[in-house]
Amino acid sequence: xxxxxxxxxxxxxxxxxxxxxxxxxxxxxxxxxxxxxxxxxxxxxxxxxxxxxxxxxxxxxxxxxxxxxxxxxxxxxx
Numbered sequence: 260x261x262x263x264x265x266x267x268x269x270x271x272x273x274x275x276x277x278x279x280x281x282x283x284x285x286x287x288x289x290x291x292x293x294x295x296x297x298x299x300x301x302x303x304x305x306x307x308x309x310x311x312x313x314x315x316x317x318x319x320x321x322x323x324x325x326x327x328x329x330x331x332x333x334x335x336x337x
Contacts, residue, residue: 268293297324
C-alpha cells in the first residue's frame with residue numbers, strides 16, 4: 260500500500276472511527292489512530308481486499324481503527 264494512500268485512507272478511517280466511538284481526539288491522534296487501524300485492518304482483511312477491491316481497504320481501516328480506539332479507551336480507564 261503506497262504511503263500516501265495509507266495516510267489518506269488512515270486519516271479518513273480515524274475520523275470516521277472516532278465519530279462512531281464518540282471519542283474526542285485531536286487531529287494528530289485521529290490520524291495516527293486511523294493509520295494504525297489501516298495497518299491492522301490491512302493485515303487482518305488482506306483476503307477481503309483481494310476479493311472486493313478498494314472499498315474493503317476502507318472497511319478494514321475503519322474496523323482496525325475501531326479496535327484500536329476500544330483498546331485505547333480500556334487502557335486509559337485503568
